[in-house]
Amino acid sequence: GCGPFTKVGAYGAAGYLPMLHASALDAEGQRLFVTVAPGKNTAAIGIIDLTGAAEMAVVAEGTPDPDDVLVGLHFDKKAKKLIGIVAAQALEFHSLDVEAQAWETPKPLVGVPSTWNAIGGNSAEVSAFSPSSRSLYFLAGTSDQSTGDLALEVARVDVDTAAVAAHPPLQHSGLCAAGPSSDCLMALTVVGEA
Numbered sequence: 001g002c003g004p005f006t007k008v009g010a011y012g013a014a015g016y017l018p019m020l021h022a023s024a025l026d027a028e029g030q031r032l033f034v035t036v037a038p039g040k041n042t043a044a045i046g047i048i049d050l051t052g053a054a055e056m057a058v059v060a061e062g063t064p065d066p067d068d069v070l071v072g073l074h075f076d077k078k079a080k081k082l083i084g085i086v087a088a089q090a091l092e093f094h095s096l097d098v099e100a101q102a103w104e105t106p107k108p109l110v111g112v113p114s115t116w117n118a119i120g121g122n123s124a125e126v127s128a129f130s131p132s133s134r135s136l137y138f139l140a141g142t143s144d145q146s147t148g149d150l151a152l153e154v155a156r157v158d159v160d161t162a163a164v165a166a167h168p169p170l171q172h173s174g175l176c177a178a179g180p181s182s183d184c185l186m187a188l189t190v191v192g193e194a
Helices: none
Strands: 023-026 031-039 042-049 057-060 074-076 081-087 091-097 127-130 135-143 150-158 163-166
Touching: 023 074, 031 057, 074 127, 081 127, 081 135
Parallel strands: none
Antiparallel strands: 023 031, 031 042, 042 057, 074 081, 081 091, 127 135, 135 150, 150 163
């Protein structure tokens, strides 16, 4: 009951980065945001007008600054920005002003525990945004390099201040055979958002 569908193209990096792909929706503005790969060594954000009134706009990642990048995408309709967490030299809050199609200066996260040395999901793609609380949730924690054990926490970041507001431990869900420290949570969502 969802069709008809029209093939518009292929995800260009599927052969070598199959899990690093994200999308977000601006339902009110009828826009879909997707990560695309115009070439093997390039990435971009595609802005698709779902009304069909305009061609897809493409905003290059990594230019003019290598820090201009998002992996997990969330649309913040209040700020009219795409937002996400990126693991660079430190954990950072990244944003793209979708109206101006311009990258904003990344903000290092404030209050990151000194023990964190790992990020869960595919480079923080496993994340969720709560517009009502202005919070972005993602997985982070510690990895024991000698044993491979991973202890993750659900981090909550205030998107207006880029401060880590809380980070309770992720409890074992019973979904994975590897035990409580496994990185098997594949999605996060915020319940009760309008």
